[in-house]
Structure formats: structure tokens, C-alpha cells
Amino acid sequence: MDISQKSLEKHYEWKGKIEVISRASIKDKEDLSICYTPGVAEPCMAIAEDGNKVYDLTRRSNLVAVVTDGTAVLGLGDIGPEAAMPVMEGKCALFKSFADVDAFPICVDSKDPSEIVDAVALISKSFGGINLEDISAPRCFQIERELKRRCDVPVFHDDQHGTAIVTVAALINAAKVIEKEPSDMTIVVNGAGAAGISIAKLLVRMGFGNVMMCDTRGIIYRGAPWLNPFKREIAEMTNLEERRGTLAQGMKGADVFIGVSKPGIVTKEMVSSMAGKAIVFPMANPVPEIMPELALEAGAFVVGTGRSDFPNQINNVLAFPGVFKGALAVRAKDITEEMKVAAAYGISSVLDPQELAPDRILPDPFDPRVVPAVSKAVMEASII
Known part of the structure; x- marks a missing residue:
């Protein structure tokens, strides 16, 4: 069955x-x-x-x-x-x-x-x-x-912020695995909906490198005529080089691809065009933008999806239980940007450096260390 x-x-x-x-x-x-x-x-x-x-x-x-x-x-x-x-x-x-x-x-x-x-x-x-x-x-x-x-x-x-928190936590540890500084990375986020925009905002806030957003029309840039108010806002803080073009053009030379969009829209050729030791997070569910085995065949070094049947599942359950447990404990009136940043670092810190590997950049959702680490981080950030 x-x-x-x-x-x-x-x-x-x-x-x-x-x-x-x-x-x-x-x-x-x-x-x-x-x-x-x-x-x-x-x-x-x-x-x-x-x-x-x-x-x-x-x-x-x-x-x-x-x-x-x-x-x-x-x-x-x-x-x-x-x-x-x-x-x-x-x-x-x-x-x-x-x-x-x-x-x-x-x-x-x-x-x-x-x-x-x-x-x-x-x-x-x-x-x-x-x-x-x-x-x-x-x-x-x-x-x-x-x-x-x-x-x-x-x-x-949660579809916005929980996804962003876990994605950024995964990227923090993936950067350690490939030995690149987050601030030096070029990151392409495909899918300018709730999750994609929230991921991009959190990446920018945490000092990751040049973040580019793409939607169905291609790379989002300042002044693009098709943007709604929310996309115009994100255009002001991303794509520092003012690049234009298709998703494929945006991925050339990029260090990271993050997909929260549609199945099958990324090809092996697009992954091959990325920088060495590329990080690929195709998270469309249940069918990702590119299947993990194809991304690895194309040269990706670290691959994570939203699915439980592949390594590196980027799962919101790593975030929202601990986020709310911490917020409730201190009777917070809001979940602030500082609390989201703290939660991302809390998740990433659960795995010691010696535990990290290309196929292990996030703790298992059932790891008993996760919720205490996240809730403690959220509580501390809410008090500061």
C-alpha cells in the first residue's frame, strides 16, 4: 500500500x-x-x-x-x-x-x-x-x-517565515560544507510568492551576498513593469548588479539556487552552469524544480528539497514548534525579525561541525535538540 x-x-x-x-x-x-x-x-x-x-x-x-x-x-x-x-x-x-x-x-x-x-x-x-x-x-x-x-x-x-527560517538555516550549514563565506555568495531565489519573498528578505537581513529574485517573467529588477507592490519592495533590496534576463541566465555562475516555484523548470544544463560546489535547493512539493539525482549528476555539491524521501529535507517542522514555544514562554506580542534570525541560527547550531556533510546540513526533525535550541534562541532574541 x-x-x-x-x-x-x-x-x-x-x-x-x-x-x-x-x-x-x-x-x-x-x-x-x-x-x-x-x-x-x-x-x-x-x-x-x-x-x-x-x-x-x-x-x-x-x-x-x-x-x-x-x-x-x-x-x-x-x-x-x-x-x-x-x-x-x-x-x-x-x-x-x-x-x-x-x-x-x-x-x-x-x-x-x-x-x-x-x-x-x-x-x-x-x-x-x-x-x-x-x-x-x-x-x-x-x-x-x-x-x-x-x-x-x-x-x-508559517509558509512565509517558517520556510525562510529553515531554508536559511540549511544555507548557513551548506556554506560551511562548501567552505564559502555567505557574504560572498550569489543566490538565485525562484518563485516570488509568500515563501520566496520571505526567504529573500531574511537572506538580505542576515548579510548573505547578492540575492536575485526570479518569477515567471525572469529576473526581478528595479523598475520592472510587471511587478506588484510586494515584488517592487523586494526589487529595491535585491539584484545589486541590476541583472536582467531569464532564470537560466540568472543561474549562470551562481553559488546557490533556491526554488519555491514549479516542478521541472530547472534543467541539468542550468545546474551545470552554476559555480563550482553549487548548492541547489529545489523545494517545490511534491515534485521539485529538478530531481535531486539529476542536480547531483549535473555537478551540484549540496542538494536539499522539501521531501522526506531524500537527504536534507528542508522542513518547516524544524522551525514553527520552537518559534512558538519560545514566543509563548516570554508572552511575546510579536515575532520580530531578530527572533527569526535567532531561530535560523538556532536550527543550524544543532549540528556540530563534525556532523555536517553534503547530505546532512540540517538536523532530523525528531532530533530532541531542535525545539529547545530554537525556543531558547527565540526567547533570548525577544528579551534583547
Whole structure:
């Protein structure tokens, strides 16, 4: 039985991957009176007098909303909020399994950014953090920006920032493997959607070399007539040499290729045209921009994908559980750029130099060192 059929059968068996478990034991009338009425009035009044006590007296301190509108689900596209539910439940299960963070799926039946913002903002007092998931670009940028403005808890779009954090962590260690300085690298990022733009911004912030963004029209440059506001913003901070042309032209002589775009658009010839000891991260899922074996045959030295059946899986589960665990621990109001940088370094630091190899640039998601390293880094960055 292949994994897809087995997954379908297990979902029929599970009838949902999460459930609510009571932390309070209710076995007699006294328990009932303490947990509910009349005793519950006392913590209610304590919170009414001091709103911050909600974190001490309720589960809000460890509860994350996983929010989607179902418009960009995995590689499936716009399948709607109901069909997105298995993915959101899965994300909640990962939160609990990897970081002991409670999470609940919220599938919003609207594609209107203002309605989504209103819906999430109005329920945000129930949660310690908001994880946005599988919302299509460019709407996701507007939704995240508005929610950050309106909510008093951290809002984190994992498809953007989780992907960026893990990708940059992988690149930090890959640079060590090929013995090149990050600041000297030429990096091509293909796919100017939510993930690609976030990756490019984080690379620039962390001092990586010349970053070039490409979309379906080719290399993005300042003044390009087809750019939307978000692409115009990234054009101002990338492509320092003002290069123009196709993706293939951009990859010539480049040290790094990062793909968050479409299957099969990179050829062996394009990889062969890159600099020596090239790093290739084709992360389109489930079919990457170029299959790993073809990239290696073409001369790539380090290859990472989003898939679990190849070495160097660039998987968001390395980031978001620890990021939220750290943010919740310090009751952060936002997940800042400094916290994202710290998280990337936290992931990359899990592997000692002697553990690094071309086929091992990231720790395994089940490595028990990952979440503590990331959460500690996030906590420290939030305090500075």
C-alpha cells in the first residue's frame, strides 16, 4: 500500500487527528464546583481586574490558532476551507507532538482579506499566538500585516517565515560544507510568492551576498513593469548588479539556487552552469524544480528539497514548534525579525561541525535538540 492510500485509511480510522483533553479532574460535586460554577467566578474576576492574569489562569498561555482560508493548501492549490482541515489538524498535531504546544484549527470560509482579518482578530483573545497557514499570495501579506496591527499576540505566517527560517538555516550549514563565506555568495531565489519573498528578505537581513529574485517573467529588477507592490519592495533590496534576463541566465555562475516555484523548470544544463560546489535547493512539493539525482549528476555539491524521501529535507517542522514555544514562554506580542534570525541560527547550531556533510546540513526533525535550541534562541532574541 502506498503512503497516500495508507494515509486515507488512517484518516477514516482516526476521524480527526486532534481532540480536547481536560486538564481538570471532575469526579464529584466539589470538583464540579471548583472547575465550573460557583468557584470559576473567582478566576474570572481576577482576570477582569488584571487582563494579564489570563495567561496564568487559563490555557491561553500555550494555545495557538492555526488559521487558513484553504486557498493555497500544500501543492493542491485552492481547495477550500473544509478540504484544508486535514492539513490544519496535522499542523496542530505537530505543535503538540514536537513542542507540547496546544493548537486548534480555524478554517475561515472567506477569500476576502478584510473578512479573514476581522474573523481572526475577533477571536484572538482566546489564543496566545496565531499561525497563518496555506493562504495564497499576495493576500497573505495583507492579512498578516493587518493582524499584526490589530492583535496583541504574535502572528506568524508559517509558509512565509517558517520556510525562510529553515531554508536559511540549511544555507548557513551548506556554506560551511562548501567552505564559502555567505557574504560572498550569489543566490538565485525562484518563485516570488509568500515563501520566496520571505526567504529573500531574511537572506538580505542576515548579510548573505547578492540575492536575485526570479518569477515567471525572469529576473526581478528595479523598475520592472510587471511587478506588484510586494515584488517592487523586494526589487529595491535585491539584484545589486541590476541583472536582467531569464532564470537560466540568472543561474549562470551562481553559488546557490533556491526554488519555491514549479516542478521541472530547472534543467541539468542550468545546474551545470552554476559555480563550482553549487548548492541547489529545489523545494517545490511534491515534485521539485529538478530531481535531486539529476542536480547531483549535473555537478551540484549540496542538494536539499522539501521531501522526506531524500537527504536534507528542508522542513518547516524544524522551525514553527520552537518559534512558538519560545514566543509563548516570554508572552511575546510579536515575532520580530531578530527572533527569526535567532531561530535560523538556532536550527543550524544543532549540528556540530563534525556532523555536517553534503547530505546532512540540517538536523532530523525528531532530533530532541531542535525545539529547545530554537525556543531558547527565540526567547533570548525577544528579551534583547
